[in-house]
Amino acid sequence: MNARAALFDLYGDHLRPRGGRVSVAALVRLLAPLEIASPAVRTAVSRMVRQGWLTPIRLTHPSGPPLPGYALTPKAVRRLDEAALRIYRVDAVKWDCRWHLVVFDPIRERSRRERLRSALGYLGYAPLSETTWIGPRPSPELDSLLMGEQVRAVRFESVLDGDPRALVSRAWDLDAIGRAYEHWLTEAVAMVDALPAGAPDDRVFAVRSRLVNGWRNFLFQDPGLPPELLPAGWPGAKAAVYFEEEASRLLPAASAFVDANLP
Numbered sequence: 001m002n003a004r005a006a007l008f009d010l011y012g013d014h015l016r017p018r019g020g021r022v023s024v025a026a027l028v029r030l031l032a033p034l035e036i037a038s039p040a041v042r043t044a045v046s047r048m049v050r051q052g053w054l055t056p057i058r059l060t061h062p063s064g065p066p067l068p069g070y071a072l073t074p075k076a077v078r079r080l081d082e083a084a085l086r087i088y089r090v091d092a093v094k095w096d097c098r099w100h101l102v103v104f105d106p107i108r109e110r111s112r113r114e115r116l117r118s119a120l121g122y123l124g125y126a127p128l129s130e131t132t133w134i135g136p137r138p139s140p141e142l143d144s145l146l147m148g149e150q151v152r153a154v155r156f157e158s159v160l161d162g163d164p165r166a167l168v169s170r171a172w173d174l175d176a177i178g179r180a181y182e183h184w185l186t187e188a189v190a191m192v193d194a195l196p197a198g199a200p201d202d203r204v205f206a207v208r209s210r211l212v213n214g215w216r217n218f219l220f221q222d223p224g225l226p227p228e229l230l231p232a233g234w235p236g237a238k239a240a241v242y243f244e245e246e247a248s249r250l251l252p253a254a255s256a257f258v259d260a261n262l263p
Contacts, residue, residue, distance in 0.1 A: 181238075
């Protein structure tokens with residue numbers, strides 16, 4: 001796990017429900033079980049400030065002077081709340097057979113073009129052409145993405161005239177996504193099974209953090225297609241059940257570690 005990804009997971013999974021405000025020293029303590037050193041934490045925090053995810057604050061402390069810390073920005077709150085819905089898959093809504101299309105003008109700058117491609121993929125869209133992207137539903141983050149990249153786009157919902165499974169096969173590599181789920185599940189089971197009964201809270205926190213981090217990577221791969229468009233025996237379904245059960249089982253001890261290390 002790199003420090004930036006670990007910080008996103010820490011804020012999203014533990015600190016957001018606790019107000020999203022924490023001292024620098026606490027961040028260092030909380031990432032220590034993941035073998036992330038203090039300089040790496042501080043460098044990642046600085047990068048997240050520059051990118052608009054965190055903002056510097058001063059935390060009052062009853063037994064001492066104010067402590068330097070960082071709070072989530074509104075942009076980060078929106079991203080983490082949306083990610084939580086997708087990570088824990090609590091937003092299951094019956095699909096209405098409508099697709100969301102985004103069409104924009106060609107982008108000349110390679111860096112902007114690659115940023116946009118990466119961000120659209122994270123939001124669940126896939127390209128039908130360089131300038132036409134499709135998703136199974138509108139993303140609530142799309143407006144802020146297009147505004148931030150200064151991209152004008154035409155957006156509309158449409159019903160496909162044809163076989164939706166053929167469209168899915170064209171837009172997404174389900175075989176590769178399925179293999180990724182199978183690989184993740186094999187590694188996750190081995191990691192969790194290696195955790196001894198009665199393990200200390202810091203070790204449980206580390207295992208659960210790695211579990212969540214690996215699962216969060218599917219936000220960049222899996223668009224969250226409706227079940228009726230997925231092949232029979234979809235590996236993602238079995239992996240989701242395992243993740244939800246183990247993340248819930250390990251949460252109390254992981255939360256205890258977090259509470260013990262907050263000022």
